[in-house]
Amino acid sequence: MKAIISDAWTIAGKDLGNEWKNKQTIGMMVIFSSLVILVFSFAFDPTNNMVKAVIPGLIWLITIFSGLLGLNRSFLSEQENDSITGLRSAPIDPSSIYLGKVMANCTMVAAVQIISIPVLFLLFDYRFMGEFLWFLLVLAAGTLGFIIVGTFLAALAVNAKNSEMLLPVLLLPLLSPLMIAAVQATRIILENADIQDAMSWIQLMAAYDLLFLAACFFLFEFIMEGS
Amino acid sequence: MKELVHMLELKNLTKILGDKVILRNVSLSLDRGESLAVVGPNGAGKSTFFKCTVGLLRPTSGEVYLDGELISKNSMSVKQKIGFLGHESYLYSTLTPLENLKFYGKLYKIKEADKKSAELLKEVGLHLFRDMPVRSFSRGMVQRLSIARVLLAEPEILMLDEPHTGLDVEAAYLLNRILKEKQRRGTAILMISHDFEQVQELADRVAVLSKGKIADTMAIRQGSNLEALKEWYEKAVKGA
Numbered sequence: 001m002k003a004i005i006s007d008a009w010t011i012a013g014k015d016l017g018n019e020w021k022n023k024q025t026i027g028m029m030v031i032f033s034s035l036v037i038l039v040f041s042f043a044f045d046p047t048n049n050m051v052k053a054v055i056p057g058l059i060w061l062i063t064i065f066s067g068l069l070g071l072n073r074s075f076l077s078e079q080e081n082d083s084i085t086g087l088r089s090a091p092i093d094p095s096s097i098y099l100g101k102v103m104a105n106c107t108m109v110a111a112v113q114i115i116s117i118p119v120l121f122l123l124f125d126y127r128f129m130g131e132f133l134w135f136l137l138v139l140a141a142g143t144l145g146f147i148i149v150g151t152f153l154a155a156l157a158v159n160a161k162n163s164e165m166l167l168p169v170l171l172l173p174l175l176s177p178l179m180i181a182a183v184q185a186t187r188i189i190l191e192n193a194d195i196q197d198a199m200s201w202i203q204l205m206a207a208y209d210l211l212f213l214a215a216c217f218f219l220f221e222f223i224m225e226g227s
Numbered sequence: 228m229k230e231l232v233h234m235l236e237l238k239n240l241t242k243i244l245g246d247k248v249i250l251r252n253v254s255l256s257l258d259r260g261e262s263l264a265v266v267g268p269n270g271a272g273k274s275t276f277f278k279c280t281v282g283l284l285r286p287t288s289g290e291v292y293l294d295g296e297l298i299s300k301n302s303m304s305v306k307q308k309i310g311f312l313g314h315e316s317y318l319y320s321t322l323t324p325l326e327n328l329k330f331y332g333k334l335y336k337i338k339e340a341d342k343k344s345a346e347l348l349k350e351v352g353l354h355l356f357r358d359m360p361v362r363s364f365s366r367g368m369v370q371r372l373s374i375a376r377v378l379l380a381e382p383e384i385l386m387l388d389e390p391h392t393g394l395d396v397e398a399a400y401l402l403n404r405i406l407k408e409k410q411r412r413g414t415a416i417l418m419i420s421h422d423f424e425q426v427q428e429l430a431d432r433v434a435v436l437s438k439g440k441i442a443d444t445m446a447i448r449q450g451s452n453l454e455a456l457k458e459w460y461e462k463a464v465k466g467a
Binding site: 007010014017018021022077080081082083085086087088089090091092093225 | 281
């Protein structure tokens with residue numbers, strides 16, 4: 001397991017170092033999320049109290065759709081010069097390729113959230129009054145679940161003709177339970193309501209994350225065989 | 228008496244993809260310090276043969292042993308012994324040659340990967356381009372770097388799929404010199420090639436793969452005739 005994590009770090013480090021150099025994917029993700037926030041801030045009147053109700057949904061909307069842009073790229077970059085075969089012929093466990101990609105994608109989506117969520121609060125004139133640590137926990141659990149499933153399906157879809165269209169079609173229905181839980185838990189925390197009300201949603205997210213992490217981790221080598 | 232273990236041994240390797248038989252009962256062996264070239268017409272199954280041998284594809288039936296150990300998809304100790312140069316370079320075009328080698332060095336758990344990478348870049352004549360992104364390289368330069376990538380882990384067997392593609396005369400000479408040196412030190416070399424001159428120059432033995440089976444094999448002696456080799460190949464392909 002130690003070797004798998006170490007190899008995964010190497011692969012994630014390569015992806016993140018590459019992204020740090022050219023900033024192509026993350027730039028695209030930040031621009032997309034900023035545009036969504038800007039458009040919605042003009043569409044709704046920030047002085048209206050009802051607008052606050054759309055903030056949890058908007059947080060997850062920008063996370064999912066900007067994240068999809070990054071997920072699409074994560075395995076496409078391995079297709080150039082057939083680098084994925086280079087990884088497969090190396091003395092590493094195929095699961096470390098998956099884990100490395102999950103780490104890199106998670107870092108990129110988290111970076112986009114760090115920029116876009118404060119901007120969202122600012123443009124919607126929203127003063128955060130909830131439990132910050134719980135908010136971070138819900139954000140982390142939801143994002144992790146999205147990346148776990150998204151990375152696996154990105155690897156599955158990459159060999160298809162229209163992989164960029166196929167990925168959302170496969171991913172979005174699978175994400176429904178996670179997103180319902182994430183939006184509900186975020187709403188409860190942002191409304192500063194009793195945290196006990198959010199516990200069942202948080203537990204659902206944790207179960208979803210663990211279940212899909214285990215399944216994707218073990219099934220990844222079978223989808224690699226077809227690439 | 229202890230049985231002699233071949234570096235590579237293929238036993239009745241068969242691969243069926245869909246309803247098409249790509250490889251039929253291919254049996255071959257390769258010893259340490261030996262060089263075997265596999266030649267054959269397009270579509271003969273050479274690339275599938277290589278992928279099965281490296282462990283990237285699971286054979287439908289038959290076995291592949293490397294140094295006495297059965298190759299399965301995830302046998303890491305076996306993969307560590309293989310230096311695989313495929314059709315593509317497996318390099319990242321946004322990274323520099325040094326970054327590419329360091330990355331693969333980490334995956335192959337090579338000690339002093341930085342030092343070794345720099346030495347290899349010198350050896351393949353890319354030292355001056357070490358900090359330029361690979362996307363700006365010519366086909367020949369990419370091939371030189373791919374060769375450096377393969378040699379980085381000091382493999383016990385080199386599996387080279389058309390290694391001379393894109394190389395100029397000087398680079399081809401350099402590659403042959405490196406391969407002969409490796410062979411002299413005991414590295415086994417399995418090579419797919421269409422270039423009979425290079426086959427004659429490097430190989431100890433040549434096998435013709437046609438219609439998914441080994442049609443014939445022949446030992447190559449020093450000073451052997453290139454025309455005779457081509458004639459023998461054509462006969463073997465026609466007879467398959």
